[in-house]
Amino acid sequence: MKALKFTGLVALALALSTRLMAQESQQLTVPLSDPGKPYKLNVDLVTGSIKVSVHDGKDIIIDASAPHGRKEAKESGGMRRLSSGENLDVEAREKNNQVRISNNMPNKNVALDIKIPRGATNIKLMAVNGGDISVNDVSSDIEASNTNGAIKLTNISGSAVANTTNGRVLVTFKTLDNKAALAFTTLNGDVDVTFPATFKANLKARSDNGNVFSDFDMVTEKSPSKSTKTAKDGMYRITIEDWVYGKINGGGPELLMKNMNGNIYIRKAK
Incomplete structure (x- = not known):
């Protein structure tokens, strides 16, 4: 199983998994085991929105962002903000042309823009709050x-x-x-x-x-x-x-x- 993940802390690469870390937005590419063959996609979010569209490539491309909208705390008193507080921890797992995408920070709002190749036989999308x-x-x-x-x-x-x-x-x-x-x-x-x-x-x-x-x-x-x-x-x-x-x-x-x-x-x- 290939597991691909990005968060907002560090970066490393392993033989079968890649973790890309970035704040606020990032793009993740998920290759299929058998490109061009039928595949399944499952996306599960607790907080956030999901957009799926088709492109002409062979990989699944995930653009993830943390929507802004957090109000400045009154206690900041005009202090300069150094961080947004909107880190990402989105994970994609692929095995035998079955892809599962999830957010490991369920209370964080995330917007997923997913571009998929043609040939999907079943797509399951679930969201609960926020989009x-x-x-x-x-x-x-x-x-x-x-x-x-x-x-x-x-x-x-x-x-x-x-x-x-x-x-x-x-x-x-x-x-x-x-x-x-x-x-x-x-x-x-x-x-x-x-x-x-x-x-x-x-x-x-x-x-x-x-x-x-x-x-x-x-x-x-x-x-x-x-x-x-x-x-x-x-x-x-x-x-x-x-x-x-x-x-x-x-x-x-x-x-x-x-x-x-x-x-x-x-x-x-x-």
Whole structure:
């Protein structure tokens, strides 16, 4: 396994690992074991943002930076700042064309701009605090999960599952896998997805405080509201689930779209 890492302290080189140390920003190049062959990418951040795009090279290139925004402490009293306090400790591990990128300082905000070669078969991206997830012009199966940030997938091909809690989900497909199930969900924000005109799917959609819109011609049906009543320790509760079902272009794999606060848009590419 090749392990590549940069932080903000020292620099050294080993036979199978390279550690580059720098403050505030740095670039890291990750060679694949079998360049030109299919590969997988997994990026896991606690605090920060992730951007993925395609380039024509054979290596994965990671540009990492520590976004500024820290306020000067009142106690500094106008003293000259000698350090930013924004060191980096980002690590990339590669084995048999499987690449995992992580931040070893989970409470430090880091922005990752990752350029990948063509040929990725599966991309998994996860962030929790501090930033958005964006993917541009990538052909792959994509799984994106965020907690406090948006997810934006632009001109993608393949399949996608995108889930966030606080932020919108905005997706544009160039082409897609007509056999794969798709799911796009958020708690607070719009879900807005554009599909090719020939897209086929069985739609299952629900917005608790919003509406579902589409410019596809489809056969839709509103399912009977499902209500549940419960009583426990003197507490009584009723819940109502109201889903919209429909067949897009005659139907196909399942398309799940769900949010609580916001609208759902199912768009047909022009």
